Amino acid sequence: MAALTISKIFSNTWFWFGLMAVVVIIHYFWGKTPPPPKPSKFLEKHKKTITKVTDTFLISVVLFGWVPSIFMFVIEIKPLWDPRYKFLPPTETLRGAFAFFLICATYASGLSGILIGMLSTFHSGLTKVKRIFLIVISFLPLAFTILFFLTVPKEKPEDFWPMFKLGLGGFISCWIINGPAIILGKHFLPVAWNILRRLRWVSGEYPR
Numbered sequence: 001m002a003a004l005t006i007s008k009i010f011s012n013t014w015f016w017f018g019l020m021a022v023v024v025i026i027h028y029f030w031g032k033t034p035p036p037p038k039p040s041k042f043l044e045k046h047k048k049t050i051t052k053v054t055d056t057f058l059i060s061v062v063l064f065g066w067v068p069s070i071f072m073f074v075i076e077i078k079p080l081w082d083p084r085y086k087f088l089p090p091t092e093t094l095r096g097a098f099a100f101f102l103i104c105a106t107y108a109s110g111l112s113g114i115l116i117g118m119l120s121t122f123h124s125g126l127t128k129v130k131r132i133f134l135i136v137i138s139f140l141p142l143a144f145t146i147l148f149f150l151t152v153p154k155e156k157p158e159d160f161w162p163m164f165k166l167g168l169g170g171f172i173s174c175w176i177i178n179g180p181a182i183i184l185g186k187h188f189l190p191v192a193w194n195i196l197r198r199l200r201w202v203s204g205e206y207p208r
Contacts, residue, residue: 006022023096028199036204051120058115065111073097093152097122104150109140110170117178123187131185134178 022143116122116137122130145167149160175182180191193206 025130033200062112065108073101099151106144113137113174126185139177
């Protein structure tokens, strides 16, 4: 019984948020602020190369994240053109395939919104066009979630709550990363650095 209770506590997200808050408070009042980071000659020398490699990796992950969504959608609608797989009416088959695609797309769009916001092009020179683009990709998880609610039959309310949490989680995550760029015109990393500096977890200026 005690083991089951402990397991429930450790699996509770709010427990970890509370523990993190306690650690932050303790460090703020009694912790020691680390010295400013020393500039790395290697990073300075290969900064452009590292930036290109990082951007390529992020874009690759974004593209790969959408591949399963599209692939599974094609597999799900296979009964529409292959007579060997006709188990359901075309309308139900298409609706089920589209609903499954929206689940995958919600997850993929949330991940994409986070990774795209971390690309080097959004670290500086945040023009109006860039901000609008970030707004669009940050709203995609919510848009896919709403489409899912409009697609899934009302007699299946048990599917709503998990999908709502998935969409809301992706939406909030995107805005945590892209919100500073959209609202303040500053990238997430220097803003996060300033917050950590106020909490005495880091010191000095953000290493660019």
